[in-house]
Amino acid sequence: MLVEKTEQGLAPEVIQELGLALYQAELDRTPIAPLTETYPGLTPADAYAIQQVMMSQRLEGHKIVGRKVGLTSKPMQQMLNVNSPDFGLLLDDMAVLDSGDCPLDELIQPKIEPEIAFVLGKDLSGPNLTVEQVLDATAYIAPALEIVDSRIKDWKIKLGDTIADNASSARFVLGPAIALAANHDLRLMGMVMEQNGQLVDTGAGAAALGHPANAVAWLGNTLAEFGVSLKAGDVILPGALCKAVNCNRGDTFRADFAGLGSVSVRFV
Numbered sequence: 001m002l003v004e005k006t007e008q009g010l011a012p013e014v015i016q017e018l019g020l021a022l023y024q025a026e027l028d029r030t031p032i033a034p035l036t037e038t039y040p041g042l043t044p045a046d047a048y049a050i051q052q053v054m055m056s057q058r059l060e061g062h063k064i065v066g067r068k069v070g071l072t073s074k075p076m077q078q079m080l081n082v083n084s085p086d087f088g089l090l091l092d093d094m095a096v097l098d099s100g101d102c103p104l105d106e107l108i109q110p111k112i113e114p115e116i117a118f119v120l121g122k123d124l125s126g127p128n129l130t131v132e133q134v135l136d137a138t139a140y141i142a143p144a145l146e147i148v149d150s151r152i153k154d155w156k157i158k159l160g161d162t163i164a165d166n167a168s169s170a171r172f173v174l175g176p177a178i179a180l181a182a183n184h185d186l187r188l189m190g191m192v193m194e195q196n197g198q199l200v201d202t203g204a205g206a207a208a209l210g211h212p213a214n215a216v217a218w219l220g221n222t223l224a225e226f227g228v229s230l231k232a233g234d235v236i237l238p239g240a241l242c243k244a245v246n247c248n249r250g251d252t253f254r255a256d257f258a259g260l261g262s263v264s265v266r267f268v
Contacts, residue, residue: 009045009046010050016053018053022151022165023054026108026151029105029106031150032153033152034152034161035050035152035161036161042164044086044159044160046160047160047161048164051163051165058091059091065092065094065233066089066235066236067088067090067223067234068087068088068172068236069085069086069087069209070086070087070088070167071159071162072208072215080158080162082159085215085218085239086167087167087219087223088163088166096147098176098263099264101265102265102266102267103267104247107147107171109154109246110148110246110267111148111244111245111247112244112253113148114255114263115145115146115212115238116141116186116205116212117141117172117236117237117238118213118216118235120137120139120232120233120234121139121140124220126217126221126222127225129220129221131211138180139179141177141180141186142175142178143175143255144173144237144255145255145263146171147173148170149169149171150162152165185205186213187204187211188206190257190258191203191204191256193253194253195251203241207239208241212239214238215238216236219238247267248267251267252266
């Protein structure tokens, strides 16, 4: 039985239990009730502690290959009544090959989002990181698709729920890497996403916190508060350029980015 919440935040026993519950939900592919229903006062600090418990289990036999930033668009922030992004880990077993198959049975209630991925060429440490420093540290950019999923039933999430649930991450697909060029204005980089050959949405780089490198700078600055740096070779997903779309078996999604190329995945 869960112990009571204290004034200082959730008790360590509760944090451990909730983290293990999210991990088990992913293993069983059976979502659980929102954490914020039981603990309406769940703070971001508590939620990140729960995320750490969950991902410490996921990390057994796997390694961190990067990080994702979520809640970078105004519509998503308004939906969850927040004014700041969140972040989660990307592990090696989350990667799906470009033009490859993603087994639907491994997921619960997936959605897909197009993003402009960054691959770092050198370490980045906050605080006070700028867009210019992020761009200077970037070895490559790539068209990307993030497959988000929720271990929370029916996607009934608040900020604490999605943070605890590793920012609702599940899988990611990277297209061909391209060296960042002077003529790449990532704010204006347009994107078209298709589902089974039919247009579903469009967007541009500015949808991710005004500039996708802003999201990477925010991540580096936020991680500095935890004593963590971004590392050379890290893949960073800086946030969606349009709404997330539900995924069904047999669906093929393709995102085309102006001046960057395309990336696709099929659900089987």
